Amino acid sequence: GAVVSQHPSRVICKSGTSVKIECRSLDFQATTMFWYRQFPKQSLMLMATSNEGSKATYEQGVEKDKFLINHASLTLSTLTVTSAHPEDSSFYICSASSGFRSSTDTQYFGPGTRLTVL
Amino acid sequence: AQSVTQPDIHITVSEGASLELRCNYSYGATPYLFWYVQSPGQGLQLLLKYFSGDTLVQGIKGFEAEFKRSQSSFNLRKPSVHWSDAAEYFCAVGNTGFQKLVFGTGTRLLVSP
Numbered sequence: 264g265a266v267v268s269q270h271p272s273r274v275i276c277k278s279g280t281s282v283k284i285e286c287r288s289l290d291f292q293a294t295t296m297f298w299y300r301q302f303p304k305q306s307l308m309l310m311a312t313s314n315e316g317s318k319a320t321y322e323q324g325v326e327k328d329k330f331l332i333n334h335a336s337l338t339l340s341t342l343t344v345t346s347a348h349p350e351d352s353s354f355y356i357c358s359a360s361s362g363f364r365s366s367t368d369t370q371y372f373g374p375g376t377r378l379t380v381l
Numbered sequence: 382a383q384s385v386t387q388p389d390i391h392i393t394v395s396e397g398a399s400l401e402l403r404c405n406y407s408y409g410a411t412p413y414l415f416w417y418v419q420s421p422g423q424g425l426q427l428l429l430k431y432f433s434g435d436t437l438v439q440g441i442k443g444f445e446a447e448f449k450r451s452q453s454s455f456n457l458r459k460p461s462v463h464w465s466d467a468a469e470y471f472c473a474v475g476n477t478g479f480q481k482l483v484f485g486t487g488t489r490l491l492v493s494p
Contacts, residue, residue: 267424269424295480297481304489305486305487306471306484306485306486306487307425307471307484309481309482309483312481356424356425358425360480369415369427369430370482371427372417372424372425372426372427373424374423374424375422375423375424377422
């Protein structure tokens with residue numbers, strides 16, 4: 264089956280620093296990757312959609328200058344939380360899809376990254 | 382706009398008993414429907430999906446779901462719950478399998494001995 268990895272699994276950083284989270288599709292080429300944020304005991308909220316080689320499309324209310332997304336290759340997308348603050352602490356989950364081959368293609372989710380900003 | 386409602390925040394089921402988790406959706410066209418499970422601190426694992434065809438869908442771990450267009454529902458069922466099924470369950474809807482999904486708020490399943 265399709266496998267998506269995320270690194271790191273958890274990270275603790277000081278307020279004001281930047282943190283980069285990687286999302287990799289290990290055994291397929293991901294045309295499209297999605298970044299979600301999940302607050303404790305809540306659902307996943309889509310932050311942005313990225314297509315390889317294109318600028319990410321951000322959902323309403325998500326600051327694109329704060330959450331930088333790069334999808335430079337078909338197997339790697341990165342989310343950089345810039346100048347992180349305690350309110351950015353959350354569980355970040357990526358998903359990947361080969362996309363556009365068939366409408367029945369499915370997203371595969373990574374295991375998530377727990378970010379704690381002190 | 383697409384939306385998903387999971388009316389039950391928590392459900393407690395005895396081990397060995399049957400389970401049904403409710404999911405209602407609002408969608409203007411033919412929906413693509415999914416059930417995911419999330420264990421503590423983990424990402425999401427796909428249990429099953431419905432795109433078209435037979436309205437009763439079989440998934441992994443003994444789960445099944447039934448699509449009822451007239452009721453805009455996609456309820457998840459399992460005939461006999463195991464303690465390892467304790468987790469958070471999310472229903473989601475999309476217009477395709479690979480485009481962005483809208484998730485429900487989740488139902489936390491607790492399994493009692």
